[in-house]
Amino acid sequence: MTSADYHATGRDDRIRVRRGEVVIGRPLPWDVYDESGQLLLSKGFVVANPRQRQRLLDEGLRSPLQNLPESAAADTDTASSIGGNPFVTIDQLTVRLEGILSMVQQQNRVVSPQQRIRKMGRDIQALCNYDADAALGAAHLKHDTSYPYRHSIHTALLCELVARRLNWSVAQRLSVIAAALSCNVAMTALQAELVEQAEPLNDAQWDAIQAHPQRGRAMLEAAGISDELWLRVVMQHHECINGRGYPAGMRGDDVLPEARLLGLADRYHAMVTGRSYRNGMLVKDALRRIFLDAGQEVGSTLAQMFIKELGIYPPGSIVRLANGETAVVIRRKGELGGPMLACIANSRGEHYAQPLYRDSSEQEAYTIQDVHPSPGAVPFGLSRLWDY
Ligand SMILES: [Fe+2]
Structure with missing residues (x-):
């Protein structure tokens, strides 16, 4: 959808981007605009971290014409x-x-x-x-x-x-x-x-x-x-x-x-x-x-x-990173091509108060070393880990 298309839908039609529609590590299924109708982010942009996501939730508006990703609408009967x-x-x-x-x-x-x-x-x-x-x-x-x-x-x-x-x-x-x-x-x-x-x-x-x-x-x-x-x-x-x-x-x-x-x-x-x-x-x-x-x-x-x-580390795998952290793989591919991670514990095995999101390709320290041999209990529910 172009900016012109957006305006053609009428400004009263625009709806706010909702929690659950923007997921870290997943491409946006539609263009997102700000209050003035200016394009904020294009369809396909991968939301990389909680800060970007929060900005979208605070400021993002989208056309109401497309509620599902196109692939979902086209591929099911x-x-x-x-x-x-x-x-x-x-x-x-x-x-x-x-x-x-x-x-x-x-x-x-x-x-x-x-x-x-x-x-x-x-x-x-x-x-x-x-x-x-x-x-x-x-x-x-x-x-x-x-x-x-x-x-x-x-x-x-x-x-x-x-x-x-x-x-x-x-x-x-x-x-x-x-x-x-x-x-x-x-x-x-x-x-x-x-x-x-x-x-x-x-x-x-x-x-x-x-x-x-x-x-x-x-x-x-x-x-x-x-x-x-x-x-x-x-x-x-x-x-x-x-x-x-x-x-x-x-x-x-x-x-x-x-x-x-x-x-x-x-x-x-x-x-x-x-x-x-x-x-x-x-x-x-x-x-x-x-x-x-x-x-x-x-x-x-x-x-x-x-x-x-x-993949070698499918989502749901619990892994150890080069820096010693324990992480749950939450996406097979982030913006930089490697798996996206929710880190749950530091190198001493102490649980974090909230998941820390990392792109495994972003730094050498975040590289996955191996599957964790004895990860123990995961301290967060799945909705929290996947940021829903
Ligand atoms: Fe069976």
């Missing part, structure tokens, strides 16, 4: 209401999923599960367009809701981000997301049990795990799901191309690429998520495992795309 705080959105999605899946489990045909789960899928696509880095941060650090539903939402977010990189169509991605949200519908109670269980599986648990893809497909069909790709991905999400998966022991290209992606995202998220009896695996170890096992399980191309999308 419905007007999306996603905006504001993505971590709140993820909480809402988790509650919605629990409600829908419990109705599928009770065989309540009134709920239109296909429509409702696909609507959730479009919201997840919009969320990934709105703030992919926050979505990745949640997948690594958000542990405060019921595991089976949280795991499904985060797996769906990972699938969408990698499928976008693979240039899969919106419709194809939607079927994968829907499968990610519903593939464990036949074992949500068991999943919740296993996340607390340090002992090996007993026979009944083992049988239920082996049967859950088939049972899940049957439950979804009975509930009215008719999307064949969605159903096939649910059936195949534990198959591996080396024939060692289940339930059918399929091999090679017989396993759908969409099912391989879901299987990969499912395993990765399970690896990095802690259990009540153990911590989650360090991100770099999980990515290394994917790199080493991938050719056997899902194929090397898909595994490489997965690793490429996340």
